[in-house]
Amino acid sequence: MMSKRQERAVRTREVVLRAAAETFERDGVNATSLAWISEVAEVSKGALYFHFDSKDELAEAVCAEGHGRMSSLVRDCCRTGAPALEKLAKLCRDLVRAVRGDVVVRAALSLVRERGVPRALHVDPYRNWCRLVHRLLSRARAEGGLGGGVDVDTSTALLVSAAMGVEVLSRRDPSWLDEELLGRVWETVFPAPLS
Structure with missing residues (x-):
């Protein structure tokens, strides 16, 4: 059974992945910044960086998902x-x-x-x-x-x-x-x- 903190981390990761997918699809990877993804996802930059170290890592995660x-x-x-x-x-x-x-x-x-x-x-x-x-x-x-x-x-x-x-x-x-x-x-x- 997951703790509330683990559940929140899973939800945050899902929100970030979806926001990244939306911005990558609309604007392309090169024109998208992690700051913009965190704004679209409505999460702090720290929350985004907790899950993904770079835009490339996030792009790979979107591909894998x-x-x-x-x-x-x-x-x-x-x-x-x-x-x-x-x-x-x-x-x-x-x-x-x-x-x-x-x-x-x-x-x-x-x-x-x-x-x-x-x-x-x-x-x-x-x-x-x-x-x-x-x-x-x-x-x-x-x-x-x-x-x-x-x-x-x-x-x-x-x-x-x-x-x-x-x-x-x-x-x-x-x-x-x-x-x-x-x-x-x-x-x-x-x-x-x-x-």
Whole structure:
């Protein structure tokens, strides 16, 4: 059981991470100062420095937190007993919702694109997505869930590039994060509807 002081420290860290994600996403890392993040978070500079020694450390923490949230979606989806193609469809929807609704996820993806994969992350979320899509499509093929004319490698390339493109385009126009659009893309690639 956590003490009140530990609970307060956890809450402060969460508030600082969210404020950093908001400012990194809006202004970029280079234009953001720790003083501005502490002001947005409404915490003292001392409270911010208690958790993070530098802006780089804070950027890495935002990346790690965003990656953790995306990984949690993947784990939850892959634990189900659903067919592989259904898992992939659900995961695509869940990730669209996460990018649309979670500033930490958006900032993490943006930071990885801008600055590369931070040391603390150890994995490239884009490469992981590509491997996961390929693995799920390969399982769908083995389960008989893909039509005979659907090529796993080509479909992987198309889905991954479409997902990356939508995420990048949504930076300027959030309407790209539309589940109906996702459903139409899905139906174009696969004969089965996005359920």
